[in-house]
Amino acid sequence: MQFTINGQPYQAEADIRTSLLDLLREHLSLTGSKKGCDHGQCGACTVLVNGRRINACLTLAVMHQDDDIVTIEGLGSPNKLHPLQAAFVKHDGFQCGYCTPGQICSAVGMLDEVEKGWPSHVSATLNDPDFTDEEIRERMSGNICRCSAYPNIVDAIREVADAREPVRAEAAE
Amino acid sequence: MKLFDYAKADSAETAAREGAVADTKFIAGGTNLLDLMKLQVETPARLVDISRLPLNDIEEVDGGGVRIGALVPNSDLAASPIIRERYEVLSRALLAGASGQLRNKASTGGNLLQRTRCYYFYETASRCNKRVPGSGCDAQQGFNRILAILGTSEHCIATHPSDMAVAMRALDATIVTLGSDGEKRRIAIGDFYRLPGDTPDVEHVLRPGELITHIELPAAPAGKQTYRKVRDRASYAFALVSVAGIVAVDGGKIASARLAFGGLGPMPWRDTAVENALVGQAPSDALFTQAADLLLRDARGFGSNDFKIPLARRTLIATLRELTA
Numbered sequence: 001m002q003f004t005i006n007g008q009p010y011q012a013e014a015d016i017r018t019s020l021l022d023l024l025r026e027h028l029s030l031t032g033s034k035k036g037c038d039h040g041q042c043g044a045c046t047v048l049v050n051g052r053r054i055n056a057c058l059t060l061a062v063m064h065q066d067d068d069i070v071t072i073e074g075l076g077s078p079n080k081l082h083p084l085q086a087a088f089v090k091h092d093g094f095q096c097g098y099c100t101p102g103q104i105c106s107a108v109g110m111l112d113e114v115e116k117g118w119p120s121h122v123s124a125t126l127n128d129p130d131f132t133d134e135e136i137r138e139r140m141s142g143n144i145c146r147c148s149a150y151p152n153i154v155d156a157i158r159e160v161a162d163a164r165e166p167v168r169a170e171a172a173e
Numbered sequence: 174m175k176l177f178d179y180a181k182a183d184s185a186e187t188a189a190r191e192g193a194v195a196d197t198k199f200i201a202g203g204t205n206l207l208d209l210m211k212l213q214v215e216t217p218a219r220l221v222d223i224s225r226l227p228l229n230d231i232e233e234v235d236g237g238g239v240r241i242g243a244l245v246p247n248s249d250l251a252a253s254p255i256i257r258e259r260y261e262v263l264s265r266a267l268l269a270g271a272s273g274q275l276r277n278k279a280s281t282g283g284n285l286l287q288r289t290r291c292y293y294f295y296e297t298a299s300r301c302n303k304r305v306p307g308s309g310c311d312a313q314q315g316f317n318r319i320l321a322i323l324g325t326s327e328h329c330i331a332t333h334p335s336d337m338a339v340a341m342r343a344l345d346a347t348i349v350t351l352g353s354d355g356e357k358r359r360i361a362i363g364d365f366y367r368l369p370g371d372t373p374d375v376e377h378v379l380r381p382g383e384l385i386t387h388i389e390l391p392a393a394p395a396g397k398q399t400y401r402k403v404r405d406r407a408s409y410a411f412a413l414v415s416v417a418g419i420v421a422v423d424g425g426k427i428a429s430a431r432l433a434f435g436g437l438g439p440m441p442w443r444d445t446a447v448e449n450a451l452v453g454q455a456p457s458d459a460l461f462t463q464a465a466d467l468l469l470r471d472a473r474g475f476g477s478n479d480f481k482i483p484l485a486r487r488t489l490i491a492t493l494r495e496l497t498a
């Protein structure tokens with residue numbers, strides 16, 4: 001099977017049953033994406049496929065040979081952190097760090113969804129909802145943090161969102 | 174997971190033809206099927222990958238309705254301008270389900286066909302008539318907190334877990350299919366699901382290989398729309414009870430009412446007796462209580478889900494208050 005991951009071509013020989021998550025971790029040594037539950041219930045495995053956040057544990061690798069896959073390894077590097085990675089460090093958005101790659105990939109996808117104007121369950125109006133902290137919590141509910149670093153995760157995401165879209169953030173005050 | 178053969182469908186026609194081969198399953202988003210295959214609750218010998226079929230448009234149709242491709246992801250459907258504008262109940266139901274990641278992958282067709290979350294269905298060491306017909310039903314004497322109070326049978330008390338399907342039931346959706354013989358069918362959502370009876374393994378009327386290609390919604394009905402979901406957590410949890418409601422009030426009287434319920438039965442539940450009792454009447458708590466009595470006239474709890482009877486009553490009353498305020 002052939003893949004494009006973080007802009008690089010990869011080849012792998014894997015059993016047809018291999019999930020995208022197991023492909024990344026077990027076949028390609030991209031171990032940044034984590035396995036928490038393997039059933040779509042925790043978000044630790046979140047990656048970006050064609051720019052959209054999905055759970056890598058609930059999809060087959062073979063179904064993604066033509067896709068553009070981005071993992072935490074592709075977002076930034078230790079010398080050049082992605083703004084969300086830097087904000088998670090600054091705000092202490094983790095304790096053990098196990099959920100963090102999934103949280104960050106999820107937040108990248110989530111902020112794009114906000115930019116597209118997608119509403120959420122807590123949006124008072126379906127058109128142009130204000131981007132409140134409650135919105136961040138709802139939109140990130142697919143990422144469980146066993147260490148319960150939630151308040152700092154929200155702060156980190158808030159900072160990046162405000163830097164990107166100061167106007168929308170002000171409206172939310 | 175059991176080994177399977179995998180084929181990617183290049184057209185709806187080939188998918189429907191290949192889907193009719195014994196022991197074959199379609200895979201769309203995979204978020205329900207793979208979950209169940211990992212546990213060997215589902216053990217198909219062949220998967221036909223339909224995820225790349227060009228069935229992902231949302232189009233307006235004559236008469237003011239919309240036609241939704243079976244592969245439109247749940248997130249895109251919820252965010253679609255037409256759906257937000259005219260079918261708020263559907264956007265709201267979708268947004269109340271699962272998580273951002275799952276909605277990005279889950280398809281419209283797959284959502285309709287997702288299977289129950291009954292713990293004993295998931296746990297292969299248990300007896301479950303839905304998973305292994307004739308083996309028994311451990312849920313009735315067990316942890317049945319999340320299971321049904323309406324439409325149950327002595328063989329199964331499972332609920333259908335979808336939020337989206339509840340809104341679609343209130344909206345009178347039609348499911349459009351393509352059979353393995355090339356025949357197209359249109360199935361009203363009210364005729365699509367089956368009660369468990371003595372065959373709880375048979376959940377809908379689709380034939381082997383029959384592919385859902387579209388879901389059509391008629392023109393949006395008059396009135397206010399809402400989706401109210403009650404669950405154990407504020408987010409990322411299935412409904413204990415949910416109500417999709419569309420109610421129009423005219424001159425102080427209820428002019429029309431459509432109400433569908435999640436978490437109560439083996440299918441998105443709708444009861445025209447409840448709606449008929451409301452129409453032509455002035456909204457009041459007494460009227461809403463009467464509607465709830467009607468809805469729950471045959472309700473039966475199984476121990477840990479007894480609480481759903483008063484919860485359904487209160488949720489319906491609160492929804493009607495909201496829609497007639």
Ligand SMILES: Cc1cc2nc3c(=O)[nH]c(=O)nc-3n(C[C@H](O)[C@H](O)[C@H](O)COP(=O)(O)OP(=O)(O)OC[C@H]3O[C@@H](n4cnc5c(N)ncnc54)[C@H](O)[C@@H]3O)c2cc1C
Pocket residue numbers: 039040041198199200201202203204205206207208223243244269270271272275278279280281282283284285286287334335336337383384385386409410411412
């Ligand atoms: C942790 C978790 C939480 C969830 N929470 C909720 C929730 O709160 N509310 C809710 O409503 N849902 C919830 N879901 C369920 C989710 O909505 C479903 O898994 C999803 O909608 C299924 O769509 P899919 O495309 O992934 O289906 P798949 O898994 O691909 O398929 C499901 C079934 O449908 C069949 N199928 C798919 N497409 C077609 C078609 N076009 N024609 C014929 N057959 C077809 C498949 O063969 C399979 O049997 C949750 C899921 C998870 C894992």
Ligand code: SF4
Pocket residue numbers: 289291292293294300301302303304309310311312313320328329330331373
């Ligand atoms: S309620 Fe239905 S799904 Fe649950 S164990 Fe009984 S037969 Fe199986």
Ligand code: FES
Pocket residue numbers: 034035036037038039040041042043044045046055056057058
């Ligand atoms: S490992 Fe994928 S959601 Fe938990």
Ligand code: FES
Pocket residue numbers: 093094095096097098099100144145146147148149
């Ligand atoms: S930091 Fe430990 S699980 Fe989130």
